[in-house]
Amino acid sequence: MRQMTKLALAAVVAGVTAGAAIAQELYAPNLAYRTGPFAATGIPLMNGQADYLSMLNARDGGVGGIPVNAEECETGYSTEKGVECYEKTKGKAIVTQPWSTGITLQVLPKTNVDEIPILAPGYGFSPMMDGKTFQWAFNAPSGYWDAADMIVQYLEGKDGDLSGKKIVHLHLDHPYGKEPLPVLEALAAAKGFELLPIPVGLKEMQNQSAQWLQIRRERPDYVIMWGWGAMNAGAITEAVKTKFNMENFIGVWWAGHDADLKLVGAEGKGYKSISWSFPNPDAPVMADIKKHVVDMGKSQSNPEEMSGVFYSRGIVISAILAEGITAAQDHFGTAEINASQLRWGLENINMTEERISELGLDGMVPPFSTSCANHTGNSGGWMLEWDGDKFVKVSDLLTPNTDGYADLVADKAAEYATSNAPWPMNEECSAES
Amino acid sequence: MLYRTAGQFKTSYKSDQALFPIKQDAFLLGIIGLFVLAIFPLTASEFAFQTMLIPVMIYALAALGLNILTGYAGQLSLGTGAFMGVGAYACYKMVTLMPWMNPLVAILLSGVFSAGVGVLFGIPSLRIKGFYLAIATLAAQFFLVWLFEKWAWLYNYNASGAIQVPNLTVFGGYVTGPQADSIVQYYVVLGIVALMTMLCINLTRGNLGRTWKATRDMDIAAELIGINLMKSKLTAFAISSYIVGVAGALYVFMWKGAAEPNLFDIPLSFQVLFIAIIGGLGSVLGNYLGAILIVGLPVVLNLVPATLGLAISSAMVEHLNIMIVGSLIVFFLIVEPHGLNQLWRLIREKLIIWPFPH
Known part of the structure; x- marks a missing residue:
């Protein structure tokens, strides 16, 4: 009995000291999805994110000398689980990474109350660009409206005039797929092309024969795609089957997954995807990850995955987070920052060309900077093309013409704020960006 | 000994027909009442409110609604998720069109819309039974979710097609939306769920x-003894859909805060059906037990490895969780095919004669 008491006491003491020991860290949880229907696209992204941060922890002892605890909480892409994870982690988290438009929509209104920044790089609600309204949300470096604008720009650059052309917007019938419609509609009216949205229901993702039959009948000049998970593979195989000219098929950045294209291999040659990240196997950061993470056996990834677009995008996302943390640490003069200090940091990211190569990310992300009024940064991106084996860059850096939809951003942000009244605005921030 | 019912004589019809005629039952209910009214809300963290207390009650209410239809009236339905959606969208339209409306009134009224839709889709039940009826309600499921996607008026022409719950107040305090405190929402849900449960028991x-029970057990015999089957089936559809609709409104307004159409798709219907089946068809208590098992247990299981200090990746925890919950469901159904409610009923019977079983 006495021994039992001793043991129990020892356990309690150990627990208390362990609790004290873990206080020195930056807790940046990730609402990951390595299970469920979207796992195939989730895993490379999560691996990239995790590997970059473990590399920083191993090489530099974290960010600013404090290790980053990038604990994952599994959501399986389910909104319900996502909210559960958010509630579980929000106590000590300095950032939340919701990783799905559905979870973002649910968490977004709560952030003003909980005061935790949301980092949703390249996804979520496009008007989040308006930092005055969405104080706590960041979708740097580029949003969906930027993507829509850049794709249209690219087509214009290739073809000259778009008037009289027909463009199909093949999209997932979900908030995510509908997100670019306002901008595409505005562009269609301005440039005189005909826009035909074709939705793909969540249940029809794998079998899109009806949609592609319609595409064949309509004979569009271009098909642009907002697809995710199983929908991309379904669309690409169906396009190959119906002999659609892959040159005229363009996806958003989430529809540019190497594994989806590998299914069709050479037949997918010419398929394009706009992207704000690019895999550069020769970048110094890749060598560091190999040395500090992969060779130590701490990575869950494999060489094939590591050469892909999504893994490198995971790295870029973690780099953006680390950059926000660094900015906050420098400004506030403390290494152990809290959530609201990180908010300031994410508002003051300045990823110049020099800074990008200093971080060893050469050619992996275009330069951008955020401000209190602009939470997106509008980095722009490159058009990538599948050459039958891998994605290659086929355009110079495209930059979105944000003036074209600045009013739309302001309108939608104001609409969101009124329908969620009382909604606090960031009054300290001046209008110019 | 503990549950001895001997000596509890009833001297009037009123006391014999009381909701809980046995003293021990009433005592047990009092303890549960103390927990849900005071101990849980005062000790629960934000996490416990949002992932266990509130969702368990809402799912239990939805299952209760389904149980009226399937368990009591014997009409198989696979459209629960869509009827929940009708309630949620109706509530959303009411509070956005009429912002002066009390949100609690809106929630209670939203069930009226789903009751109407439920009756409409219940009409085939007059001609068809069993699996064939299930297919007819499945049509409601597909049609309504399609409608939530296509009818832009329902979500106020929002570009993303989702609905967002506005901040609404009752007597100056926020009850819905991100500004509302979990504890307030908890009491609102508790109040409505308790009210509906009382209504259903009675x-x-x-x-x-x-x-309903006569219709379920043998409809021809019921018709022969003078029961109007049309009235019986359609009232079951109406009352069941009303409760399901209220549960749907609570689901979005008191818990989720935002919803997209595919939230109300068939997986939600199945989840509610599983709760009703595992809890026990034709019972009220079973819905709560089922909801605790299906909604509450996975959340608790997720926390176990972290509290024990085991370093398992979160994806692995999720896989294990699915396996454990799945095998528990199979286990309970083997041990007691009639659900958790029946299990409790047997335990109680054994307790009554304990320690002298005959």
């Missing part, structure tokens, strides 16, 4: 409940 004990 309905199923009364004339209407007996009519």
Whole structure:
């Protein structure tokens, strides 16, 4: 009995000291999805994110000398689980990474109350660009409206005039797929092309024969795609089957997954995807990850995955987070920052060309900077093309013409704020960006 | 010994027909009442409110609604998720069109819309039974979710097609939206769920409940003894859909805060159906037990490895969780095919004669 008491006491003491020991860290949880229907696209992204941060922890002892605890909480892409994870982690988290438009929509209104920044790089609600309204949300470096604008720009650059052309917007019938419609509609009216949205229901993702039959009948000049998970593979195989000219098929950045294209291999040659990240196997950061993470056996990834677009995008996302943390640490003069200090940091990211190569990310992300009024940064991106084996860059850096939809951003942000009244605005921030 | 019912004589009809005629039952209910009214809300963290207390009650209410239809009246339905959606969208439209409306009134009224839709899709039940009826309600499921996607008026032409719950107040305090405190929402949900449960217990004990049970057990015999089958089936559809609709409104307004159409798709219907089946068809208590098992247990299981200090990746925890919950469901159904409610009933019977079983 006495021994039992001793043991129990020892356990309690150990627990208390362990609790004290873990206080020195930056807790940046990730609402990951390595299970469920979207796992195939989730895993490379999560691996990239995790590997970059473990590399920083191993090489530099974290960010600013404090290790980053990038604990994952599994959501399986389910909104319900996502909210559960958010509630579980929000106590000590300095950032939340919701990783799905559905979870973002649910968490977004709560952030003003909980005061935790949301980092949703390249996804979520496009008007989040308006930092005055969405104080706590960041979708740097580029949003969906930027993507829509850049794709249209690219087509214009290739073809000259778009008037009289027909463009199909093949999209997932979900908030995510509908997100670019306002901008595409505005562009269609301005440039005189005909826009035909074709939705793909969540249940029809794998079998899109009806949609592609319609595409064949309509004979569009271009098909642009907002697809995710199983929908991309379904669309690409169906396009190959119906002999659609892959040159005229363009996806958003989430529809540019190497594994989806590998299914069709050479037949997918010419398929394009706009992207704000690019895999550069020769970048110094890749060598560091190999040395500090992969060779130590701490990575869950494999060489094939590591050469892909999504893994490198995971790295870029973690780099953006680390950059926000660094900015906050420098400004506030403390290494152990809290959530609201990180908010300031994410508002003051300045990823110049020099800074990008200093971080060893050469050619992996275009330069951008955020401000209190602009939470997106509008980095722009490159058009990538599948050459039958891998994605290659086929355009110079495209930059979105944000003036074209600045009013739309302001309108939608104001609409969101009124329908969620009382909604606090960031009054300290001046209008110019 | 503990549960001895001997000596509890009833001297009036009123006391014999009380909701809980046995003293020990009432005592047990009092303890549960103390927990849900005071101990849980005062000790629960934000996490416990949002992932266990509130969702368990809402899912239990939805299952209760389904149980009226499937368990008591014997009409198989696979459209629960869509009827929940009708309630949620109706509530959303009411509070956005009429912002002066009390949100609690809106939630209670939203069930009226789903009751109407439920009756409409219940009409085929007059001609078809069993699996064939299930297919007819499945049509409701597909049609309504399609409608939530296509009818832009329902979500106020929002570009993303989702609905967002506005901040609404009752007597100066926020009850819905991100500004509302979890504890307030908890009490609102508790109040509405308790009210609906009382209503259901009394309905199923009364004339209407007996009519439903007769319809379920043998409809031809029921018709021969003078029960109007049309009335019996359609009231079951109406009352069941009303409760399901209220549960749907609570689901979005008191818990989720935002919803997209595919939230109300068939997986939600199945989840509610599983709760009803595992809890026990034809019971009220079973819905709560089922909801605790299906909604609450996975959340608790997720926390176990972290509290024990085991370093398992979160994806692995999720896989294990699915396996454990799945095998528990199979286990409970083997041990007691009639659900957790029946298990409790047997335990109680054994307790009554304990320690001298005959």
